[in-house]
Amino acid sequence: MAEKVTIATVARHARVSRQTVSNVLNAPHIVREETRLRVEDAISALGYRANQAARQMRTGRSRLIAARIDPTRDGINGSVLDRFLHGLTETADAAGYRVLLYTATDDEREIATYGDLLGTYELDAFVLVGTKHGDPRTAWLADRDVPFVTFGRPWDALDAHPWVDVDGAAGTAQATRHLLAAGHRRIAFIGWPAGSGVGDDRRAGWRDALHEAGVDPTGLHRETEDGIAQGERLMRDLLVAVAPTAVVCASDSLALGALQAIRGTDPPVSVIGFDDTPVAAAIGLASVSQPLGDAAARCVDLLTGVLDGNHETPTHVLLQPSLALRHTA
Amino acid sequence: MAEKVTIATVARHARVSRQTVSNVLNAPHIVREETRLRVEDAISALGYRANQAARQMRTGRSRLIAARIDPTRDGINGSVLDRFLHGLTETADAAGYRVLLYTATDDEREIATYGDLLGTYELDAFVLVGTKHGDPRTAWLADRDVPFVTFGRPWDALDAHPWVDVDGAAGTAQATRHLLAAGHRRIAFIGWPAGSGVGDDRRAGWRDALHEAGVDPTGLHRETEDGIAQGERLMRDLLVAVAPTAVVCASDSLALGALQAIRGTDPPVSVIGFDDTPVAAAIGLASVSQPLGDAAARCVDLLTGVLDGNHETPTHVLLQPSLALRHTA
DNA sequence: TCCAGAAACTTGAACGATCCAATCCTGCCT
DNA sequence: AGGCAGGATTGGATCGTTCAAGTTTCTGGA
Numbered sequence: 001m002a003e004k005v006t007i008a009t010v011a012r013h014a015r016v017s018r019q020t021v022s023n024v025l026n027a028p029h030i031v032r033e034e035t036r037l038r039v040e041d042a043i044s045a046l047g048y049r050a051n052q053a054a055r056q057m058r059t060g061r062s063r064l065i066a067a068r069i070d071p072t073r074d075g076i077n078g079s080v081l082d083r084f085l086h087g088l089t090e091t092a093d094a095a096g097y098r099v100l101l102y103t104a105t106d107d108e109r110e111i112a113t114y115g116d117l118l119g120t121y122e123l124d125a126f127v128l129v130g131t132k133h134g135d136p137r138t139a140w141l142a143d144r145d146v147p148f149v150t151f152g153r154p155w156d157a158l159d160a161h162p163w164v165d166v167d168g169a170a171g172t173a174q175a176t177r178h179l180l181a182a183g184h185r186r187i188a189f190i191g192w193p194a195g196s197g198v199g200d201d202r203r204a205g206w207r208d209a210l211h212e213a214g215v216d217p218t219g220l221h222r223e224t225e226d227g228i229a230q231g232e233r234l235m236r237d238l239l240v241a242v243a244p245t246a247v248v249c250a251s252d253s254l255a256l257g258a259l260q261a262i263r264g265t266d267p268p269v270s271v272i273g274f275d276d277t278p279v280a281a282a283i284g285l286a287s288v289s290q291p292l293g294d295a296a297a298r299c300v301d302l303l304t305g306v307l308d309g310n311h312e313t314p315t316h317v318l319l320q321p322s323l324a325l326r327h328t329a
Numbered sequence: 330m331a332e333k334v335t336i337a338t339v340a341r342h343a344r345v346s347r348q349t350v351s352n353v354l355n356a357p358h359i360v361r362e363e364t365r366l367r368v369e370d371a372i373s374a375l376g377y378r379a380n381q382a383a384r385q386m387r388t389g390r391s392r393l394i395a396a397r398i399d400p401t402r403d404g405i406n407g408s409v410l411d412r413f414l415h416g417l418t419e420t421a422d423a424a425g426y427r428v429l430l431y432t433a434t435d436d437e438r439e440i441a442t443y444g445d446l447l448g449t450y451e452l453d454a455f456v457l458v459g460t461k462h463g464d465p466r467t468a469w470l471a472d473r474d475v476p477f478v479t480f481g482r483p484w485d486a487l488d489a490h491p492w493v494d495v496d497g498a499a500g501t502a503q504a505t506r507h508l509l510a511a512g513h514r515r516i517a518f519i520g521w522p523a524g525s526g527v528g529d530d531r532r533a534g535w536r537d538a539l540h541e542a543g544v545d546p547t548g549l550h551r552e553t554e555d556g557i558a559q560g561e562r563l564m565r566d567l568l569v570a571v572a573p574t575a576v577v578c579a580s581d582s583l584a585l586g587a588l589q590a591i592r593g594t595d596p597p598v599s600v601i602g603f604d605d606t607p608v609a610a611a612i613g614l615a616s617v618s619q620p621l622g623d624a625a626a627r628c629v630d631l632l633t634g635v636l637d638g639n640h641e642t643p644t645h646v647l648l649q650p651s652l653a654l655r656h657t658a
Numbered sequence: 659t660c661c662a663g664a665a666a667c668t669t670g671a672a673c674g675a676t677c678c679a680a681t682c683c684t685g686c687c688t
Numbered sequence: 689a690g691g692c693a694g695g696a697t698t699g700g701a702t703c704g705t706t707c708a709a710g711t712t713t714c715t716g717g718a
Contacts, residue, residue: 006674007674007676017698026676051675053382054382085430100428100429101418102422119376119378120379256612282585333704347668351707360666379704380704383704384704385673386703387707
């Protein structure tokens with residue numbers, strides 16, 4: 001059968017040396033036009049593909065990016081990761097990189113996995129989704145000069161490393177303004193306990209939008225862990241306490257709970273969730289939608305910027321979410 | 330800083346040759362106990378990790394498995410893939426393999442991607458999720474002796490290649506029997522048009538369970554493309570035509586539509602969906618649940634069986650689903 | 659004690675690409 | 689014609705590992 005096509009086969013076929021073929025691939029500008037075309041013809045005629053392992057051995061670069069796949073926590077917000085990963089794979093592919101998956105049950109193991117992936121596969125970079133205050137993972141990577149990007153801001157030090165994020169405050173503000181425009185005044189907010197960057201950010205957007213409209217947000221918000229049952233409980237509480245006519249939630253899970261609590265109210269209380277998950281789309285819940293494909297693409301941009309030596313690219317990207325209006329708003 | 334630790338470093342440290350270190354790693358039984366321990370100590374003392382690129386160059390094997398990540402079609406069933414991928418990554422990891430992602434918009438491009446992945450990265454195997462009748466992808470892979478497993482049966486020729494699947498008929502049968510046991514007799518079925526293996530299988534389970542109980546299924550089923558709106562339409566149709574007291578659906582999307590159609594019926598019509606998606610869990614829809622983690626694990630088992638030369642493993646695995654009972658049933 | 663045969667270990671070569679340094683052209687100037 | 693600069697091209701070395709083919713050490717039986 002057809003024997004393996006290496007750079008030497010191509011060289012023979014195009015009557016040039018191996019190095020010239022290599023140059024055509026890696027530094028086309030130093031090869032004479034005529035020679036280049038002859039080599040390119042040979043490459044496509046023979047169906048040559050550069051062997052990544054051999055290349056990697058010499059250059060030390062694998063053109064592989066690692067991303068973590070989580071065990072689908074509550075299932076509702078899980079699909080956010082799914083969509084992000086798909087975008088990542090697509091964009092990375094276009095940039096000549098491939099995405100390798102890994103899992104880990106805790107930070108310590110995750111860091112052990114970093115060592116393994118770097119040592120064994122010589123990964124070029126990592127994409128981390130979601131980081132916490134004082135995250136040991138980013139510290140470990142930064143210490144070793146391993147390129148990485150996070151999807152999610154490092155809330156304590158915005159310049160610590162490259163990141164891409166979606167402006168959650170802008171999202172909840174937009175949702176709130178939409179409700180204000182529809183005539184609502186008592187617009188409540190159900191969010192997460194203070195202290196998480198993401199949660200505080202989303203609440204701030206709602207609060208600022210109300211202030212902007214001259215509405216006092218006092219007493220109109222509640223905090224809880226994420227979950228449908230939690231959302232339902234707090235919404236009942238709000239209905240009794242302040243009788244809001246609309247509510248903005250920090251997640252679709254909370255919004256889903258809120259929807260159950262308001263069933264039968266007349267006129268119906270408006271509800272807007274966050275993340276535009278499949279559940280929201282399925283049941284007609286209005287929700288703030290994150291541009292996950294864009295976010296993934298920008299992550300790849302930042303990484304290739306670092307990896308391919310182009311240091312002029314910005315290192316922080318903040319994307320604007322949009323509002324997916326459905327019949328609950 | 331610490332220079333790179335190679336097999337030669339370890340060899341020097343343990344006062345043996347490179348080859349002996351290699352043997353400790355790849356064929357421990359031919360190395361004397363004492364020597365083996367000395368080498369293993371050196372390995373952990375130096376933190377040595379075998380360089381995958383170099384190994385691959387010699388052996389031609391990458392310990393990489395490719396899996397496709399889809400663009401989250403309707404969003405509801407998308408999370409099935411998500412969970413499957415997570416399981417795959419976890420099990421592959423344990424078996425010493427890593428999962429590489431790829432995407433493709435159509436079969437032709439997907440096959441082109443196969444060529445690229447095989448040529449460039451020398452992938453060891455592919456995992457395909459869902460195959461159709463006369464799938465060009467499996468044919469292409471089989472032609473080239475590329476190891477692969479499908480999650481989903483090849484309905485036209487069960488012995489064509491290794492596969493793992495979930496017994497859909499058993500799932501719908503179980504759902505139907507549950508409803509029968511609850512006293513229902515007019516149990517309808519909403520499924521997909523005849524011709525798709527998966528759809529026919531799921532319908533067969535419902536039909537057989539009814540026959541088993543002496544109930545005539547004639548007129549009790551409807552067929553449509555997948556979708557919430559479609560499910561709702563057919564359910565309204567069924568309500569008028571045969572007034573069923575319960576319905577089994579081929580997907581959670583259809584079931585969700587059915588739920589909207591029956592709103593307000595008294596006594597409530599029971600609904601059971603399929604796939605146990607996050608949406609179902611969120612809104613309390615009973616659904617047939619596929620053991621996705623198991624399925625992924627069995628896929629890896631089959632692949633490693635082929636890759637590591639153990640030909641005694643079975644090549645077909647049919648897993649049993651379970652019924653996630655919630656308040657709609 | 660010696661030797662055959664097995665077991666344990668070592669050395670040289672190879673995988674396929676890139677880097678390096680040396681050589682070969684080519685056109686241009688004097 | 690000769691010399692020269694510069695780009696284009698070439699062969700050899702190299703990355704870290706495993707394979708193949710040696711060489712040494714061990715073991716046990718005569």
